[in-house]
Amino acid sequence: VFRQHARAPDRALSPLPNDDAREDERLLLAASDGDLDAFNKLVERHERAVFNLCYRMLGDADAADDAAQDTFLKAWSASKTFRGGLAKPWLMRIATNRCLDILRSQKRHPTSSLDSHAEVVEQYPLNTRPAESPDAFAVRVDVSAHLERALQSVPDDQRLAIVLCDIQGMSHEEAASIMGVATGTVKSRLSRARARLRDILHSDPVTRELLQRTGRFQSE
Amino acid sequence: VNDSTKPSRAHPDTSHLSDDQLSELIDLQPSGRELEEAVQIEHLNSCPECQERLDNLRATVALFRDLPEREPPRSYRLPAQEVEAPSRKPATPFERLKGWFTTGAPAFRLATTAVAILLLSVTAVDFWVERDQPADEPVVERAITLEDAAPAPTLEAADEMQPPADAAVEADAEDTSIFSIAEEEETADEAPLVLATPPAAEPVLIETDITEEGRSIWRTVQFGLLILLGWLVVTWIGYERTMKSRSTKDSS
Numbered sequence: 001v002f003r004q005h006a007r008a009p010d011r012a013l014s015p016l017p018n019d020d021a022r023e024d025e026r027l028l029l030a031a032s033d034g035d036l037d038a039f040n041k042l043v044e045r046h047e048r049a050v051f052n053l054c055y056r057m058l059g060d061a062d063a064a065d066d067a068a069q070d071t072f073l074k075a076w077s078a079s080k081t082f083r084g085g086l087a088k089p090w091l092m093r094i095a096t097n098r099c100l101d102i103l104r105s106q107k108r109h110p111t112s113s114l115d116s117h118a119e120v121v122e123q124y125p126l127n128t129r130p131a132e133s134p135d136a137f138a139v140r141v142d143v144s145a146h147l148e149r150a151l152q153s154v155p156d157d158q159r160l161a162i163v164l165c166d167i168q169g170m171s172h173e174e175a176a177s178i179m180g181v182a183t184g185t186v187k188s189r190l191s192r193a194r195a196r197l198r199d200i201l202h203s204d205p206v207t208r209e210l211l212q213r214t215g216r217f218q219s220e
Numbered sequence: 221v222n223d224s225t226k227p228s229r230a231h232p233d234t235s236h237l238s239d240d241q242l243s244e245l246i247d248l249q250p251s252g253r254e255l256e257e258a259v260q261i262e263h264l265n266s267c268p269e270c271q272e273r274l275d276n277l278r279a280t281v282a283l284f285r286d287l288p289e290r291e292p293p294r295s296y297r298l299p300a301q302e303v304e305a306p307s308r309k310p311a312t313p314f315e316r317l318k319g320w321f322t323t324g325a326p327a328f329r330l331a332t333t334a335v336a337i338l339l340l341s342v343t344a345v346d347f348w349v350e351r352d353q354p355a356d357e358p359v360v361e362r363a364i365t366l367e368d369a370a371p372a373p374t375l376e377a378a379d380e381m382q383p384p385a386d387a388a389v390e391a392d393a394e395d396t397s398i399f400s401i402a403e404e405e406e407t408a409d410e411a412p413l414v415l416a417t418p419p420a421a422e423p424v425l426i427e428t429d430i431t432e433e434g435r436s437i438w439r440t441v442q443f444g445l446l447i448l449l450g451w452l453v454v455t456w457i458g459y460e461r462t463m464k465s466r467s468t469k470d471s472s
Contacts, residue, residue, distance in 0.1 A: 038298055046291060047292055047295065047296045048291075053429070062239065071296075072296045072298060145283070148287075167285065188240065189243065191240045192244075194239070194280055195239040197280050198276055198277050198280040201283075211283070
């Protein structure tokens with residue numbers, strides 16, 4: 001049973017190749033000396049990951065856009081303090097802190113943002129996969145919207161664990177360094193978040209039907 | 221399947237696996253041989269309920285792992301005209317000095333400046349006192365030496381101290397002790413030793429003692445102020461570093 005369910009390390013979970021990490025570090029060290037071109041190359045390499053982290057954490061594309069912009073501006077101004085190391089976790093940590101600040105601010109001044117998912121899907125469409133039928137693509141878009149909504153109902157710290165470990169594909173150790181907590185805390189938050197998401201998805205009949213159509217969930 | 225909307229970490233039936241254990245099983249790598257033998261695996265083989273919970277948890281995780289990435293709406297490259305270069309240029313000594321006295325807690329600023337001014341004043345006063353010393357200071361110093369080394373002898377004592385006539389010649393040639401110097405002085409003046417001590421020596425000595433005591437107190441004050449200034453500077457640097465690292469942490 002174990003072998004059957006054991007997951008081989010996939011692309012996302014494999015560590016960043018050394019060459020990429022070294023190139024990141026070189027670019028960031030050049031940026032710390034005021035080289036804007038080097039910094040912009042670094043932006044190009046990581047803007048997708050940073051935007052997606054912000055988007056998954058905030059659940060709103062416009063807020064994620066602003067947060068990603070703020071992240072890179074802060075990274076530029078803080079680059080002078082960079083003393084070497086891995087650039088991606090450093091950027092992710094800045095993005096994470098920015099998102100948590102925004103979420104704290106939203107809690108103080110709550111506004112409705114969960115209804116905007118349909119607009120988001122329209123505004124920032126998913127990439128179509130090669131040889132994907134229109135029906136399959138439509139189901140995937142629906143499932144994605146439901147998953148994103150479910151993700152927003154998980155507490156911030158647990159959502160961060162899911163976003164970093166399961167969506168961004170980082171190791172528990174990398175996530176722990178970004179979140180500033182112990183690895184055990186990451187595992188615990190991850191476990192709670194997974195269980196909560198499983199229960200949310202399974203308790204919603206529409207989602208359950210969608211997922212059964214994709215063959216993901218077993219019927220009770 | 222657990223239908224509860226709340227996450228259940230421990231299964232109500234303790235014989236089943238908890239969500240933590242199931243979550244850990246999902247993250248296990250195929251090479252984890254020691255875990256293959258773990259009791260959870262055995263339990264999974266014999267418990268359809270846990271098996272189903274694990275499958276659903278695994279399906280949930282797989283859904284999120286497969287969640288497609290969103291395209292960023294735009295590039296986040298920073299345009300040159302909108303950003304300032306990180307301030308890496310070296311500060312001039314004046315800027316550094318200015319920075320020292322314009323940053324940090326006002327209490328540190330005030331205390332350090334006050335102590336520095338006090339130390340400067342004390343040192344300046346000491347300098348002027350030193351400069352105003354009388355020119356015959358070496359004589360005074362010698363008098364101190366003589367008096368300290370040999371208190372004013374009485375006539376009897378002076379007699380006792382007189383070396384024999386034969387030995388006096390040798391002593392004149394070889395002895396360089398203070399007694400022989402005093403003797404030379406006595407001989408030159410052709411007066412008894414006790415009269416060689418000038419009557420004014422006593423007031424001079426008293427005056428010198430007071431000056432020395434004053435100086436030692438003065439130097440103690442200077443030393444104390446220096447220590448205080450050093451402590452303030454070190455504490456200030458520590459405070460600045462703490463604040464800087466805190467602000468860097470906040471910005472990152």
